[in-house]
Amino acid sequence: MHWKILSEPFPINTWKWYRLRGIGFGLFVFLFLLLFQPFSLNLFDTKKLLYVTIVYGAATSIVILCGGWVFSKWIIPRLDDEKWTLGRQIVWNLLLMIGITLLNVYVTQIMHQTVLPLWWWLIMLKWVLMLGVLPVAVAELIAYNQHLRYNLKAATQLSQLVQQQTIISDGGFNITSTSGNLANQNLTTSLPDGNSAIILMGDNQGEKLELLHDNLLAVQALDNYVNVFWEADDQLQSTLLRNTLTNIAEQVSDAVYMYRTHRSWLVNVQRVSRVDGNAQGLKLSVELMDQQVPVSRGNIPGYRKLTELQHQAN
Template structure:
């Protein structure tokens, strides 16, 4: 059981604006649901400002979701790093979010209705007990689906011929830095990968049977636009990889990992690029 909970699991990455929209949508849903159906005894609650107080639950949900989505990952950056994210952490995090929102709404109920602290503990315990089941089931179903998606049974490493003739008679590519002065020309067959390094990009290649590295100022997107070759593909926000240099490919729920010839680094494949890489190696 513990071994399963330690299995890698993808950490969903959302931009701040997307998370705010998600939080706002969730808060609006909660407010409308409670206003329309008035469950949990709300129908028997009589107060002149009742609609506004009920809508407050939606506001509390929005604030709680925004807090856990934007603040916690900033404060606990290493904990939320996808390299450290597991099935167990996903279940625990989902349950924590549920309890955090529940706590916010229960405290809001205490403030508006005057319920005692014992009432808070009872509802918090009830929320945790109920929430752990869907949190676990949803995570397990998602894990199984992702594991099947990134299975490598139907992938094989073999020599791929270029699909079209590209303007590279010499078999070389030239990468030009932002200042338009610095450049690097390297044979396609010798290029291993290009990695983002802040405002620079590190080009890793083979030269005279040795692994060499060169820093060029410029974003990975800039150099991606300079490359027009079917074997050289963007596979991650931080990597462009030469698929001809892949020695083996592995997969888990987080996606594919590429082991290159001549280098020990494992190149991650982001989920958005997974199909592209899989199509290249598909039997």
């Protein structure tokens, strides 16, 4: 294996993914212990064997579910998901395995009403790592390749559409939003005149930015502020406003072409010049901007649909 692959971008898993993984690994541990009976489990009668294997399987599920919940609810919002890599994903899985070891040893001490020596903890850790490291590493590599192939294919198809279409100055088309990612939540709407003005308001008194619809390129969330990227005389401009991305999305709700591609980005799909892909999702090159705009995995279908509808409207 080329070790450089460990530094490749990797999508951050959702709570739904951890639920499935927790149940799946718990079932795997239960069946493995029941069928192969290590740790002298073959000495137990059927009733006790079932009880012990169910307890260990449940302990495994509990650690993964609790770890996944904490990761999804508390860690992910504080992470820069663009810096999450395959290597970090594997390390996080190793931490979960250590947690599984600790809980399983604790459960063993309770069931046998004893205090186990350190060497027993190390033996348990060895078994957990033997059972988990290879399957997890293989599973993550397979997932990485699947995400990469899918996103590269999507990027190629969308780039072809982007290169063919021109800026829409008037007219309209229908959009059906199922994920709630569009800045405009109406099911049917029409594009505003590209020469009409739009006003973005900040929370500070008198803070506002007035520009043409077509000149708004993208908006990035930065903690309690948003960075608005816009065009003036063929030059890139940026303005910092104190506001949230959600509020800005509401302010441009009449602009169907503004799409929430990521929790931190709102982009004018009409100004996208190129689409690239990696395992995490898509990367949009926007006219005049050096910084690429990410499209998270869950938002790819919506972006694809909007781009295809825009192409059809042309």
